[in-house]
Amino acid sequence: MLEVNSLRATADDKEILKGISLSVNAGEVHAIMGPNGSGKSTLAQVLAGHPAFVVTGGGATFMGQDLLDMEPEERAQAGLFLAFQYPVEIPGVSNAYFLRAAYNEIRKARGEPEIDPMDFIDLLEEKVRMVHWGPEIMKRAVNHGFSGGEKKRNEILQMAVLEPRLAILDETDSGLDIDALKVVAEGVNSLRSPERAIVIVTHYQRLLNYIVPDRVHVLADGQIVRSGGKELALELEAKGYEWLTGVAEVA
C-alpha cells in the first residue's frame, strides 16, 4: 500500500530525512519510534504533503501512485489521513461543517454523489459516540479553544468519519491521560481491517499496549536504525533509545 524508497527531505535547507525506506502492506499496523528530533514527525508530514518540507531525494508511492507528485488534497482523496501532532484551530467553522465539506470532497473525487445532509448528521453522531463525546462537539469550531486532549480526540473523530485507507498518527498519544489514550486506541482499532493500514508515530511504547503493531521501526538522525516485531517496542522501553542511537536522551 505504501512504499517509501530512500526518501530524503529538508526543512529550511537542513536535511532531516536521510534516506528512509519503508513498506507498509494493507492490513498491517506499523509503529515508527524514535527520540525527539529523529525525523519521525517529519516523515509523517512529508507523506501528507506538508509545504514546510522539500523532498530532495528518493520516492514514495501510495496504492501504486506517485505520492510525492500529488497535492495534499489528492493524497487525502486517495485515502491517506494524517492525524496531526498539533491539530490546527479554525475559528468560525464548526466541526460538522468542516467534516461534511471534507467528506463530500473525498466522495466527489471518487465520482460518488454528495451525502444527504441528514444522513451525514446520523453518520457523524455515530462516530461522535464512538469517541465518547456528546453531540455538542459537532457545533464547536474546529479545535478552537479545545484542550490538547480534545484536539487529539478530534483527529480520531475526523479519521473515523473519513475512513482512510492509510492512517498516519503523528504522536497522537502525547499528552493524553489513560482514558483519552484508550479512546484513541479504540478509534484506531475499530478502523483496523484487511484493506487498511495504520502507521503510528510515537515516542513511547505506551499506546502500543492498546494498538498492537505488526512491525516496529526505530528512527535516529533521519534513518531507520532497526526494524522488528512488536517485541522491539518493549525492548526499547526497557533499554531506552540510547541502546540503538548511542546518544543519551535528555528528557
Next chain:
Amino acid sequence: MIEAYRSAFAALPGGKLPPWLPALRASGMSRFATTGPPSSRDEEWRFTPLGELGRKAYAAATAPERPLTRTAVEGQSFGHPEWPALVFVNGRFAPELSTVAPLGDGVVTSSLAEALARTPALVEPHLGRHAGPDATPFTALNAAFIQDGAFLHIPDGTVLAHPVLLLFLTTSDQGGRATHPRNLIVIGADARVSLVESYRGMDDAAAYFTNAVTEVVVGPRAWAEHTRIQRESGAASHIAFSDVSQAAQSHYRSFTLAMGAALSRHNLHTRLGAPGTEALLYGLSIAHREQLVDNHTAIDHLQPDCRSWEVYKAILDDRARGVFNGKVYVTPEAQKTDAKQTNRTLLLSEAARVDTKPQLEIFADDVKCTHGATVGYLDELPLFYTRSRGVPADRAKRLLTYAFAAEVLAEVTVDAVREELDKVVRERLGIREGA
C-alpha cells in the same frame, strides 16, 4: 459645486412642515457652504479620496422611470416577508412596497415625511440634535436636504416580535443623482428592538450617491440590535453617519456589513451617557476590484461603569482598500470603563491594502482599555490542514475566508438576522452552506 447644491436647496418643496424644520435645513446648507466637501488634507479623510464626490454636485434623485413591483423588491430585500418593512425607492417612502401592520400600542413605524406632518412633537426633540450639521460636511449636506427617511418610535416596555427592516433602494436610472435618507429611531425605556437598515442598488453600474444619516436614541435599560447592510451598486458612493445616544444601563449592539459601492464611508458614533451602559460594535467589510471601504467609529465613555466592545473585520481582494479608524474617548468621570477594540484585516491579494488606526484618548485612571490590529494573508497551516482533509486548495481558501467572516457574524444575536446575513456573506464568498 456649492452653488449647485444651493440652487437644489432653494428648489426643495415646502409643503406642510413644522416651523423648526426649515431652520434645521438652513443651518445644514449654511454649514456645508462654509466647509465645502472634505479634502484629503483633512485628517479625518486622509485615506479616503472622494473623487467626484468632492468635486461635483449630485442632482436630486427622481422617481424611478418604471415603478418597482413587489416582486422586483423581494429580489433585493433582506430577511423574511413577515418582518415589518419600510421601503424607500430613490429616497422616498414607497407605501405600496412596504409592509407595516400595527405593531402595538403607541408604536410608530412610518416615513419621516409622514411623521413631520402628523406627529412633529415626537420628532422635534431628537432630529438633528444628536447628529448635528456640524458633525461632518456630509451630515450638514444631509440636514440641508432632509425630506424623507424612516421614523420609528418604540414606546417604553415594548418588545417587538420581529426585526424591523428599513430598505433603501436606488434604481438603475439614478446615475449622477443623490439621496439623503434621514432616519430617526427612538427606543423607549426597557424596550427590545432588532432593526435592520439595508441599502441596495438595483443594478451594479449606476454611479449615484447615497448620503444617509441615522440617529438612534436608546432609552434606559433598553436592548437594541442594529444591523446595517450596505450593498449599493458597484459604481455608487455611500456616505453614512450613524449616531447613537444611550441612556443608563441600555445595551446597544450594532453589526455593520459593507460589501457594495465603489466608495463607502460609515461613521458610527455612540455616546455612553449614563452609568452601566454597554455598546457592542461589530463590523465586516468585504471588498474587491477597486472598492474603497471606510469605517470610522467613535465611542464616548462619558460616565463610569460602562463597557464597549468592538470587533471590525475586513476581507480585501484585488486592489481594494480598507480604512478603519477607531476612536475611544474616556472622560475623567468615566472610571471603571472597560473598552476593547479589535481590527483585523485579511488580505486576499498583494495589491489590496488597509489603513488602520486606533485612537484612544483616556482621561480617567481606573480603566481597562485595550486595542489591537492585525493585517495578514491566509495562514499556511490552516490551509494545509484543510487540504489534508481532502478539500482542494481553492475551496479551502474560500472556506477559511468564510471562517474569518463567520467568527464575527456569530456575534449577531437575533437568529433570523444572523442566518440571513450568513446567506448574503456566503453568496458573496462563493460558499454554499453555512458553518
